[in-house]
Amino acid sequence: MNGRGRRTAERLVAAAFALTVLAAVSFAAVYVLGNQTQLLGLALCLAFAGLAAGFAVWAARLLPQGPYVEEREAMISPPEARRAFTAELDADQEPVVRAALPRRMLMLALGTLGVALVFPIRSLLFHGPTPWRALRRTAWRDGVRLVNADGAPLRPSDIALGGIVTAFPEGRLKDDHAMTVLLRVNPARLALPRGRKAWTVDGVVAYSKICTHAGCPVALYVQTAEQLVCPCHQSVFDVLKGASPVAGPAARSLPQLPIGVNAEGVLVARGDFPTPVGPGYWRSA
Amino acid sequence: MITRWAVRRVLLWLDGRVRIASVTRKTLAKVFPDHWTFMLGEIALYSFVSLVATGVFLTLFFEPSPAETVYTGAYGPMRGVRASAAYASAVTLSWDVRAGLLMRQTHHWSALVFLSAIVAHLSRIFLTGAFRKPREINWVIGLTMFLLGIATGFAGYSVPDDLLSGTGLRIAAATLLSVPVVGPWAAFLLFGGGFPGTSIIPRLYILHVLLLPGAIAALIGAHLAILIRQKHTHFPGPGRTQDNVVGSKMWPTYGFRSLALMCAVFAVTFGLGGLVQINPVWVWGPFRPSGATSPAQPDWFLAWVEGALRLYPPYEFRIFGYLVPAPFVPGVVMPALTFLVLYLWPWLDRRLTRGRGRHQVLDRPRDSPARVAAWAWGASFYGLLLLASSDDVVARYFQIPVFGIVRTMRIVVLVVPVAIGAVAYVLARALREDPEATLLDLRWRRIAAVIRRRPPDVEGGERRAAGAERPAASGEEGAGA
Numbered sequence: 001m002n003g004r005g006r007r008t009a010e011r012l013v014a015a016a017f018a019l020t021v022l023a024a025v026s027f028a029a030v031y032v033l034g035n036q037t038q039l040l041g042l043a044l045c046l047a048f049a050g051l052a053a054g055f056a057v058w059a060a061r062l063l064p065q066g067p068y069v070e071e072r073e074a075m076i077s078p079p080e081a082r083r084a085f086t087a088e089l090d091a092d093q094e095p096v097v098r099a100a101l102p103r104r105m106l107m108l109a110l111g112t113l114g115v116a117l118v119f120p121i122r123s124l125l126f127h128g129p130t131p132w133r134a135l136r137r138t139a140w141r142d143g144v145r146l147v148n149a150d151g152a153p154l155r156p157s158d159i160a161l162g163g164i165v166t167a168f169p170e171g172r173l174k175d176d177h178a179m180t181v182l183l184r185v186n187p188a189r190l191a192l193p194r195g196r197k198a199w200t201v202d203g204v205v206a207y208s209k210i211c212t213h214a215g216c217p218v219a220l221y222v223q224t225a226e227q228l229v230c231p232c233h234q235s236v237f238d239v240l241k242g243a244s245p246v247a248g249p250a251a252r253s254l255p256q257l258p259i260g261v262n263a264e265g266v267l268v269a270r271g272d273f274p275t276p277v278g279p280g281y282w283r284s285a
Numbered sequence: 286m287i288t289r290w291a292v293r294r295v296l297l298w299l300d301g302r303v304r305i306a307s308v309t310r311k312t313l314a315k316v317f318p319d320h321w322t323f324m325l326g327e328i329a330l331y332s333f334v335s336l337v338a339t340g341v342f343l344t345l346f347f348e349p350s351p352a353e354t355v356y357t358g359a360y361g362p363m364r365g366v367r368a369s370a371a372y373a374s375a376v377t378l379s380w381d382v383r384a385g386l387l388m389r390q391t392h393h394w395s396a397l398v399f400l401s402a403i404v405a406h407l408s409r410i411f412l413t414g415a416f417r418k419p420r421e422i423n424w425v426i427g428l429t430m431f432l433l434g435i436a437t438g439f440a441g442y443s444v445p446d447d448l449l450s451g452t453g454l455r456i457a458a459a460t461l462l463s464v465p466v467v468g469p470w471a472a473f474l475l476f477g478g479g480f481p482g483t484s485i486i487p488r489l490y491i492l493h494v495l496l497l498p499g500a501i502a503a504l505i506g507a508h509l510a511i512l513i514r515q516k517h518t519h520f521p522g523p524g525r526t527q528d529n530v531v532g533s534k535m536w537p538t539y540g541f542r543s544l545a546l547m548c549a550v551f552a553v554t555f556g557l558g559g560l561v562q563i564n565p566v567w568v569w570g571p572f573r574p575s576g577a578t579s580p581a582q583p584d585w586f587l588a589w590v591e592g593a594l595r596l597y598p599p600y601e602f603r604i605f606g607y608l609v610p611a612p613f614v615p616g617v618v619m620p621a622l623t624f625l626v627l628y629l630w631p632w633l634d635r636r637l638t639r640g641r642g643r644h645q646v647l648d649r650p651r652d653s654p655a656r657v658a659a660w661a662w663g664a665s666f667y668g669l670l671l672l673a674s675s676d677d678v679v680a681r682y683f684q685i686p687v688f689g690i691v692r693t694m695r696i697v698v699l700v701v702p703v704a705i706g707a708v709a710y711v712l713a714r715a716l717r718e719d720p721e722a723t724l725l726d727l728r729w730r731r732i733a734a735v736i737r738r739r740p741p742d743v744e745g746g747e748r749r750a751a752g753a754e755r756p757a758a759s760g761e762e763g764a765g766a
Binding site for chain 1: 314315316319383384385386387390391419452455456458459460462463464465466468469470472473474475477478479480481484514515516524527528529530531532533534537538539541542544545546547548549551552553555556557558559560573574575576577578579580581594595596597598599600601606607608609610611612616643645676677687688691
């Protein structure tokens with residue numbers, strides 16, 4: 001490179017690094033003055049951009065360009081070296097272990113130890129019921145009161161026509177698994193599966209709020225169509241027909257909770273959901 | 286000059302104790318081939334550095350605890366809200382810790398850049414046949430880092446315990462639950478019980494800050510050690526053979542260029558982190574069982590699985606009377622098959638191309654139209670799945686019913702990638718016949734010739750014919766084992 005081009009390149013590099021100096025000082029100043037995320041980010045961006053530009057110009061204009069050629073050695077040893085290597089492994093044709101018994105016992109020992117060391121994985125589930133038992137049932141039992149997210153008992157009148165209320169079993173406000181939606185529809189329009197007429201109270205129906213597809217809370221109620229919609233994958237359930245899936249990837253209905261009213265006029269469960277709630281799993285029922 | 290003197294003193298001091306002169310000299314003189322696509326992996330490496338640097342900062346403020354607390358920080362709308370310590374500390378480090386939001390956003394952006402760079406790097410390796418013998422090990426290590434990177438990313442955006450990530454965790458739990466036989470136990474062991482439980486946040490945290498990045502760091506070491514041992518591949522060209530490497534020396538030119546790239550990556554990640562908002566957890570609100578955000582999309586590196594979950598029809602079946610639920614095929618089988626095929630690709634490719642020798646000179650993409658077609662199919666298939674993960678957003682934006690989109694996309698993801706793969710195959714074939722041409726030089730006549738007339742010399746001995754034009758590309762090194 002001639003002297004003039006070189007000087008230009010040197011000035012460019014210096015200018016780029018000067019940008020870094022300025023940006024670094026600004027970063028420190030912005031930091032001292034307050035927490036301004038955009039300015040902090042911009043300052044660091046410019047500081048590193050200055051370094052990048054400086055190094056790039058330096059590499060492209062001021063350093064030897066080559067091309068250089070380097071020999072590449074074969075990624076395999078010469079045949080005699082490979083033979084010598086295997087001979088060394090075989091300890092000069094003298095097997096490391098002559099008898100089979102110690103060798104087999106070692107394999108057995110390592111195998112058993114390996115299996116034994118898998119056992120502590122079970123500790124990851126250190127309290128609570130085993131999966132199939134926990135998944136099959138929820139906390140709902142006959143007579144358990146339905147409460148809202150704040151813990152207040154729910155009466156049929158709390159659910160307006162076209163309204164949607166999320167209910168939990170009393171005393172279990174964090175029980176994701178038992179989460180239920182209450183909806184009020186025109187009782188005459190209900191077309192529930194056979195034998196479920198008594199599971200409702202004046203057009204108030206209760207379904208599991210956990211989508212049977214991937215377990216999201218079925219939180220959207222399209223009142224005009226009387227459909228529940230899951231916000232995650234847009235599964236749609238027909239509220240009038242026992243929350244059977246009508247669109248989207250869900251293949252099973254939302255289980256319905258049998259409900260009634262106790263002597264105080266408060267909504268209560270009349271038992272657990274008839275089928276397991278939530279996303280599917282390896283089960284025979 | 287003082288630096289130069291000091292560095293020299295230190296190195297000579299070391300040489301007087303561990304004899305490093307000749308090995309260091311060799312390393313400094315190491316030749317690295319020049320091509321811009323050889324820098325893609327470095328972008329991943331440097332964004333990993335950015336991830337570790339910003340991540341360490343975050344660990345000093347984030348509390349991975351599900352214990353309930355009341356937020357009392359600077360963000361007004363959230364003041365007095367009961368939330369987990371994890372969520373409250375994530376909001377605190379965004380609003381109260383000076384430069385905390387910059388670090389958090391830069392961390393998240395770096396993760397997106399990291400995984401994007403991995404995919405770009407993987408594509409380059411795939412299209413140029415760089416995975417072939419002797420580089421199968423690095424292909425497998427690279428894929429494993431890709432998988433670990435996805436897992437780390439998922440664990441990372443799940444730990445703030447906000448409503449959006451809680452929704453993601455639900456879907457992950459349901460997907461795990463769907464695995465036949467072992468699914469329920471796997472999910473319950475991971476979560477320490479049913480969803481959500483109180484164990485998952487601390488467990489994801491230790492995975493996110495120690496186990497997964499530790500594994501990635503170890504694999505980066507192995508990846509680079511093998512790269513240095515085997516020396517980098519180069520593209521065919523005058524003077525470039527199976528037995529040499531042509532390019533720049535590690536010191537100083539290549540080193541400076543690489544430093545420039547590192548600083549450029551940092552400029553991008555900090556620039557994005559400062560100027561472009563990402564995952565504002567204070568907007569989503571804390572996780573609560575009954576809520577879900579809508580629309581809800583995962584980060585892009587998992588959105589393809591989410592897209593598949595959305596498009597898969599409501600179809601469940603039974604094996605021996607046991608239920609296999611809908612998320613199993615799109616959420617478990619599809620990703621597992623994807624990675625299985627990727628892991629086995631070097632060996633599948635060997636069967637297809639019968640290229641069993643050691644390859645130090647790369648193919649140009651056009652040299653293997655079948656590979657180009659496979660890549661184009663994959664890019665469009667997974668790209669369309671990614672698009673499908675936003676079907677609700679698309680529906681809202683264009684005011685069209687979401688189910689119309691779903692029905693259309695179900696067919697589109699199966700048909701369009703095949704069509705794109707076929708087009709890519711034809712274009713690669715047309716380009717192969719003229720090594721000088723670029724895509725823009727292609728004329729319809731040449732493409733039509735590929736489609737209609739199949740010249741006999743291209744039919745059977747196509748690889749030999751292609752190799753004969755450039756002897757450097759087809760020579761094989763050594764005799765083979």
